[in-house]
Amino acid sequence: MLDLNxxxxxxxxxxxLNQVSLNMKQGIIGxxxxxxxxxxxxxxxxxxxxxxxxxxxxxxxxxxxxxxxVYISPEKRSVGMVFQSYALFPHLTVRKNIAFxxxxxxxxxxxxxxxxLLELVQLQNQDKKYPHQLSGGQQQRVAIARALAQxxxxxxxxxxxxxxxxxxxxxxxxxxxxxxxxxxxxxxxVTHDQHEAWQLADEIGVMFDGSIQQWGDFxxxxxxxxxxxxxxxxxxxxxxxxxxxxxxxxxxxxQLHPTP
Amino acid sequence: xxxxxxxxxxxxxxxxIIAGPLLLLLSYWWTVDxxxxxxxxxxxxxxxxxxxxxxxxxxxxGTSCLGIGLAWITYRYRFTGSKFLTxxxxxxxAIPAYVQGFIYLGIADVSGPIQTWxxxxxxxxxxxxxxxxxxxxxxxxxxxxxxxxxxxxHAFAKLDKSQIEVAKLAGxxxxxxxxxxxxxxxxxxxxxxxxxxxxxxxxxxGTVSLxxxxxxxxxxxxxxxxxxxxxxxxxxxxxxxxxxFVLLWWxxxxxxxxxxxxKITLWEPIILKGLAEKLVSALSWLLFLAALGVPLIQLIxxxxxxxxxxWNQLAEPLSNTLILAGLSALTITTLAYLQSIINYxxxxxxMESIVPxxxxxxxxPGTVVAVATMLWFSQIENLIVDKLGWDLLISGTxxxxxxxxxxxxxxxxxxxxxxxxxxxxxxxxxxxxxxxxSPWRRFRQVIWPLTRPGALxxxxxxxVEVIKELPATLLLRPFGWDTLALKVYQWxxxxxxxxxxxxxxxxxxxxxxxxxxxxxxxxxxA
Numbered sequence: 001m002l003d004l005n006x007x008x009x010x011x012x013x014x015x016x017l018n019q020v021s022l023n024m025k026q027g028i029i030g031x032x033x034x035x036x037x038x039x040x041x042x043x044x045x046x047x048x049x050x051x052x053x054x055x056x057x058x059x060x061x062x063x064x065x066x067x068x069x070v071y072i073s074p075e076k077r078s079v080g081m082v083f084q085s086y087a088l089f090p091h092l093t094v095r096k097n098i099a100f101x102x103x104x105x106x107x108x109x110x111x112x113x114x115x116x117l118l119e120l121v122q123l124q125n126q127d128k129k130y131p132h133q134l135s136g137g138q139q140q141r142v143a144i145a146r147a148l149a150q151x152x153x154x155x156x157x158x159x160x161x162x163x164x165x166x167x168x169x170x171x172x173x174x175x176x177x178x179x180x181x182x183x184x185x186x187x188x189x190v191t192h193d194q195h196e197a198w199q200l201a202d203e204i205g206v207m208f209d210g211s212i213q214q215w216g217d218f219x220x221x222x223x224x225x226x227x228x229x230x231x232x233x234x235x236x237x238x239x240x241x242x243x244x245x246x247x248x249x250x251x252x253x254x255q256l257h258p259t260p
Numbered sequence: 261x262x263x264x265x266x267x268x269x270x271x272x273x274x275x276x277i278i279a280g281p282l283l284l285l286l287s288y289w290w291t292v293d294x295x296x297x298x299x300x301x302x303x304x305x306x307x308x309x310x311x312x313x314x315x316x317x318x319x320x321x322g323t324s325c326l327g328i329g330l331a332w333i334t335y336r337y338r339f340t341g342s343k344f345l346t347x348x349x350x351x352x353x354a355i356p357a358y359v360q361g362f363i364y365l366g367i368a369d370v371s372g373p374i375q376t377w378x379x380x381x382x383x384x385x386x387x388x389x390x391x392x393x394x395x396x397x398x399x400x401x402x403x404x405x406x407x408x409x410x411x412x413x414h415a416f417a418k419l420d421k422s423q424i425e426v427a428k429l430a431g432x433x434x435x436x437x438x439x440x441x442x443x444x445x446x447x448x449x450x451x452x453x454x455x456x457x458x459x460x461x462x463x464x465x466g467t468v469s470l471x472x473x474x475x476x477x478x479x480x481x482x483x484x485x486x487x488x489x490x491x492x493x494x495x496x497x498x499x500x501x502x503x504x505f506v507l508l509w510w511x512x513x514x515x516x517x518x519x520x521x522x523k524i525t526l527w528e529p530i531i532l533k534g535l536a537e538k539l540v541s542a543l544s545w546l547l548f549l550a551a552l553g554v555p556l557i558q559l560i561x562x563x564x565x566x567x568x569x570x571w572n573q574l575a576e577p578l579s580n581t582l583i584l585a586g587l588s589a590l591t592i593t594t595l596a597y598l599q600s601i602i603n604y605x606x607x608x609x610x611m612e613s614i615v616p617x618x619x620x621x622x623x624x625p626g627t628v629v630a631v632a633t634m635l636w637f638s639q640i641e642n643l644i645v646d647k648l649g650w651d652l653l654i655s656g657t658x659x660x661x662x663x664x665x666x667x668x669x670x671x672x673x674x675x676x677x678x679x680x681x682x683x684x685x686x687x688x689x690x691x692x693x694x695x696x697x698s699p700w701r702r703f704r705q706v707i708w709p710l711t712r713p714g715a716l717x718x719x720x721x722x723x724v725e726v727i728k729e730l731p732a733t734l735l736l737r738p739f740g741w742d743t744l745a746l747k748v749y750q751w752x753x754x755x756x757x758x759x760x761x762x763x764x765x766x767x768x769x770x771x772x773x774x775x776x777x778x779x780x781x782x783x784x785x786a
Contacts, residue, residue, distance in 0.1 A: 050425055075431025085525065087422035091445055101430035103440070150430065 001026050002047070002154050002186055007056035007066075009039075009046055016042050017053065018210040024203065026061075027184040029177070031197035034207030035233075040190045041084075043207075044156050047188070048081045049074030061153040061186075080147030084159040086139050088131040088146075094118075095127040098145045117145040121179070136164045137172045144179070155180070155187040161196050173199045194234070206230050267602045271611045274599055278667050279617040281632035282624070284639065285501065288494035296483070296492050304479060312462065312475050312503075314393060315400075319461045320454055322401025327408025327453060328446075330547065334782070335416040338531045339541040345548055347779030350406040352551040354771030356728045356745070358466025359764040361399045362752040363555045365390055365470070366562070391471045399467055402551050404460055408453035410780060415449030416442075417783050421527040448514045455511035459504060463625030465731035470752055476500040477627045477731060484631070484735070494635055497628040508623040526783055556768070562761030570759045577742040577763065584658070584743060585723040588665045593718040595666070596673035601707070604681040619671035626668060626732035633664040633736060661736045668732065669725055673718035680714025720774045728767050 002024045009017040016039045024030050032040040045051045047058060049065070049072065058066040060079065065072040088097050098114050105113070118124050121141035131139055140160065147155060160176060161169050177200050180187050191197050197204050198218060205215040214226045225231040334346040352360075368374055368390040378385055419442065427437045465477040476496060484493040532540055603615060621629060637655040644650050654660050684707070692706045730745045737746070744763040751760035 048425075048429060050428065073431070074429045079429065081425075081429055083422035083425070085420055085422055087420050087426050089423060089441070089445065091447075100426070103430075146426070 003059040005057045009053040029187045029201045030203045031189045031201035033197045038207040039210040078153040080152035080155045082143045082157040086143040101149045121145045157189045275614045275617040281636035285632045318397035319400045323405040323408045323457045326405035331413035353406040357403045360403045361467040361470045366757040396471045404457045407456040411449040411453035415446035420524040451514035497631045504623045559761045559765045562758045581743040585726045588662045589719045589723040600677040621667040622671040629668045630732040630735035664732045676717040677714045680711045684710045
């Protein structure tokens with residue numbers, strides 16, 4: 001569960017996030033889309049605790065982490081974050097990369113947890129390899145496993161598919177969604193690519209100029225856009241056939257009809 | 261078919277020219293002067309090994325502290341002058357160690373200002389010999405630290421902000437982030453820098469002979485010139501060569517572990533303010549002053565006292581130095597260019613396998629290269645006299661000296677060319693080909709303009725190295741032929757600091773130019 005209330009943030013008097021609020025229930029995959037510079041990555045960093053907002057409050061699984069007079073440091077927030085570049089450590093093996101955040105856990109327990117994570121992301125036999133020996137998709141899974149090592153309550157992902165080969169993106173996107181659903185972890189994904197957002201997320205927030213203009217599922221956004229800006233932004237990308245196929249694939253359980 | 265043959269011939273010829281003398285050096289073990297070796301083993305060998313070991317440890321610690329410390333400060337903080345200092349911290353590399361050495365002695369020895377002042381304070385103290393192991397380590401650390409600085413700074417700049425944030429999200433403290441994450445990540449860069457330092461320290465001849473500190477290079481010199489045993493000098497050289505190759509192998513290994521991450525987010529440096537800014541800024545400027553300011557000021561002061569007669573004595577060494585530098589730089593760069601142009605689109609496994617042989621010389625001390633060159637030419641001369649009856653003399657001529665520089669500096673020239681050829685990429689050439697350009701036109705209008713900066717850099721770097729080269733020049737020069745570096749050596753050997761200052765100053769000033777051109781710059785997100 002993730003709950004943001006009226007978050008304000010900026011650098012040097014320049015406002016970047018403006019009264020941002022959102023609410024995600026347990027196990028939901030949310031996506032933030034919007035043009036570059038709209039503040040979506042900054043919002044992710046504020047939730048992780050890498051940036052400190054001026055005002056507003058954040059609750060993670062009911063626990064208050066940001067509020068007037070309250071600021072919990074990143075490591076105590078129970079947040080996992082996957083960076084756009086994956087930020088794997090090139091000098092460490094897959095196993096040591098995943099174990100990195102849990103170095104202080106006793107060795108036996110540490111090994112057990114890493115084994116579980118390796119199995120989860122299906123990299124059991126790759127644990128002695130170094131990041132540069134892995135494919136882009138495998139690197140991404142290592143980054144996810146590492147983010148999950150501390151057993152976070154929520155997962156934040158910055159442009160998870162943008163580093164991958166275009167041909168693989170669809171397949172890996174589906175794999176990613178399956179994995180997140182299996183974990184039933186509340187996840188917030190930032191992306192500039194709407195196809196990716198439609199493919200991965202249950203709910204989508206559209207951001208413009210530092211605030212979320214509309215939050216809702218596919219139906220809300222396409223059928224009831226709150227402004228012309230959103231209508232244009234969303235429509236610009238959903239009219240295409242390819243998009244229709246993806247939507248037909250991933251949203252079939254909702255029995256949605258792809259827009260012609 | 262035919263062009264392949266010519267290419268292979270050139271490639272193979274270069275490999276023979278450069279690696280041949282070094283292999284010949286190893287073959288000299290079949291005549292062992294047992295008497296001389298008994299003497300060496302009894303009185304010298306262990307002493308030489310221990311001395312070299314102490315030197316390497318000391319210089320390793322000194323350069324690592326200075327190098328990593330300054331790299332971290334200039335990478336992480338912004339303060340008054342940080343932009344200038346980021347580049348300027350490599351400038352001490354322009355000071356030949358033997359020059360820094362005699363400046364140190366001039367200041368710290370018995371008649372220098374420090375001890376003179378101490379005696380005015382209390383007449384009982386202040387007679388100690390500055391020519392000790394600490395002095396050698398101190399002097400070498402101050403001129404060699406830029407290698408560690410440059411390579412560890414390069415490694416710092418490859419850190420990705422997100423990697424640091426992963427550690428922050430895991431709750432690592434600042435010191436834990438540095439020692440558990442950052443230091444392991446820059447370790448390959450640090451080690452690569454350290455091995456360069458060690459190679460230079462082992463190769464040094466001028467400083468250790470000035471300080472009377474026995475190492476392999478001084479031992480080789482003595483065996484050759486005091487015992488007249490070139491064979492034993494060759495054997496000692498091969499021991500030193502072996503150590504150098506171990507270091508070279510180690511350097512390649514560390515370098516191969518330096519990873520090349522393409523896309524990184526800059527970890528924003530901290531803009532210091534207030535007291536912290538003043539402290540860091542003062543410390544950095546003080547260290548810069550100690551490394552470059554004090555030596556330069558001392559040399560300028562001495563030079564201003566140099567008698568006019570000494571200046572007149574410098575005219576000939578100066579022109580000799582320039583001729584030598586120009587001739588060698590052009591020869592070496594031309595050959596290296598030829599090799600690069602053959603290699604850059606090469607797919608021939610045979611040729612690829614012999615390229616590394618041409619790059620061995622840079623790891624080797626000038627003394628070793630000089631001995632190898634001497635042996636090589638005396639063999640060739642004997643052969644020619646025996647078979648053809650011609651009386652040919654190459655050793656002891658300028659050609660012999662330039663040949664030694666070729667062995668020593670070929671890889672320096674080829675390295676700066678490799679980069680510019682790699683940047684060109686074969687595509688450009690292919691594009692020109694499909695547009696119907698003839699080979700000559702392709703060279704003139706595409707390849708040469710794109711690789712010219714690399715060629716000019718090679719000429720510049722090789723000339724600067726040749727200008728300050730001491731041991732090989734000392735051993736192989738034509739009789740009576742002096743260069744600036746040799747003048748410094750001769751005058752400092754007799755403690756004539758004031759006379760030595762002027763040529764030393766010229767050496768440093770020429771060395772500063774290429775360093776400033778290739779200095780590192782502050783990172784920015786732009």
